[in-house]
Amino acid sequence: MATKSSAEIIRDGLWTNNPALVQVLGLCPLLAVTSTVVNAIGLGIATLMVLIGSNLSVSIIRNFVNESVRLPAFVMIIASFVTCAELLMQAFTYELYQILGIFIPLIVTNCAILGRADAFASKNPPLPALLDGAMMGLGFLAVLVVLGGMRELVGQGTLFADMHLLLGPMASDWVIRPFEHYPDMLFMVLPPGAFVGLGLLIALKNGIDHQIKERRKAAEPASTSAGSKRVRVTGTIS
Numbered sequence: 735m736a737t738k739s740s741a742e743i744i745r746d747g748l749w750t751n752n753p754a755l756v757q758v759l760g761l762c763p764l765l766a767v768t769s770t771v772v773n774a775i776g777l778g779i780a781t782l783m784v785l786i787g788s789n790l791s792v793s794i795i796r797n798f799v800n801e802s803v804r805l806p807a808f809v810m811i812i813a814s815f816v817t818c819a820e821l822l823m824q825a826f827t828y829e830l831y832q833i834l835g836i837f838i839p840l841i842v843t844n845c846a847i848l849g850r851a852d853a854f855a856s857k858n859p860p861l862p863a864l865l866d867g868a869m870m871g872l873g874f875l876a877v878l879v880v881l882g883g884m885r886e887l888v889g890q891g892t893l894f895a896d897m898h899l900l901l902g903p904m905a906s907d908w909v910i911r912p913f914e915h916y917p918d919m920l921f922m923v924l925p926p927g928a929f930v931g932l933g934l935l936i937a938l939k940n941g942i943d944h945q946i947k948e949r950r951k952a953a954e955p956a957s958t959s960a961g962s963k964r965v966r967v968t969g970t971i972s
Contacts, residue, residue: 737862747869754877754932755939759846763837764878765928769889772896774882775875776830777837780819782871784841785850787815789867792855808851809842816841830899846874877935884931889923891916 738746753759760781767773791811799807820838823831831838841847850870855863887893891913897905921927 737858740862740865743862743865744869747866747871747873748876749873749939752873752877752939753846753849753870754874755936757846757849758936759849760844760874761932763840763844764874764881765925765932767834767837768878768882768885768928768931769923770886770896771879771882771894772830772900773833774878776823776827776900777834778871778875778878780816780823780834780838781841781844781847782868782875783819784812784815784844785847785867785871785874786864787818787867788812788847788851789855789863790860791815792851793858793860793863796856804856805848805852808848808856812847812851813842827900833899846870877932881928881931881935884934885922885927887912889919889921889927891918 747753751757754761754764763777763781767777788808788811792808795807816839819841820831823834823838850866854866858866883893886895891911893910893912894905894908897908919927922931
C-alpha cells in the first residue's frame with residue numbers, strides 16, 4: 735500500500751475523511767456528551783490520546799501479529815490506552831470523569847479508532863500512522879467542540895461554562911454569557927438537539943464541498959481554452 739503524503743493525511747483527518755462528518759463514526763458518545771464545551775473537550779482529548787497511542791502501537795507491531803489474531807490484538811491495544819486515559823481522568827479531572835461516565839470506557843468500541851488501526855496503521859510505517867491518528871483525533875475533537883459550543887450556546891445561553899472541571903480554578907471565570915436573561919432551550923440540550931446540530935454541521939460541510947467543486951469546474955474550461963490557444967499558436971509558428 736502506497737503511503738499517503740503528510741498533506742493528504744492532514745486533509746483527510748481534518749476535512750475530507752473526517753470521522754464524524756464523513757465517516758459518521760463514534761456517534762454514540764458524540765451525540766451524548768456534547769451538551770457543553772467542557773464535556774466535548776474532555777471526551778475529545780481522551781479519544782485523541784487513544785487514537786495516537788493505538789495507531790502508533792499497531793503500526794509498530796504490524797509485521798509481528800498473525801492475521802488470525804489481528805483484530806483481537808488491536809482491541810487489546812486500544813483497551814489498554816483507554817484504561818490509561820480513564821485512570822488519568824480519575825486522577826486529575828475526577829468530576830468531569832463522573833459526568834462523562836460510561837462514555838470513557840466505551841471509547842474501546844469506537845469504530846473510528848478500530849477502523850484507523852485496521853485500515854491505516856496496520857498497513858503503514860509508524861510516523862504516518864502517528865500523524866493519521868493525530869489528525870483523525872483532532873478532526874473528531876473539532877466536531878465535538880463545535881457541536882458542544884452550538885448546543886451550549888443555544889440551549890443554555892453560555893459558552894465555556896464549568897471549564898474548571900477540566901483546567902482547574904484558573905478557568906472558573908471563563909464562562910461567557912452573550913445574552914442576559916436568556917430563556918433556556920431544553921430541546922438543544924436533549925438528544926434531539928444533538929441530532930439536529932450534527933445534521934446542520936454535515937449539511938454545512940457538504941455545502942462548502944459543493945461550492946469548492948463548482949468553482950473548480952468553472953475554472954477548468956478557462957484553463958483548457960488557454961491550453962488549446964497555446965497549441966494553435968505553436969502550430970502556426972512551426
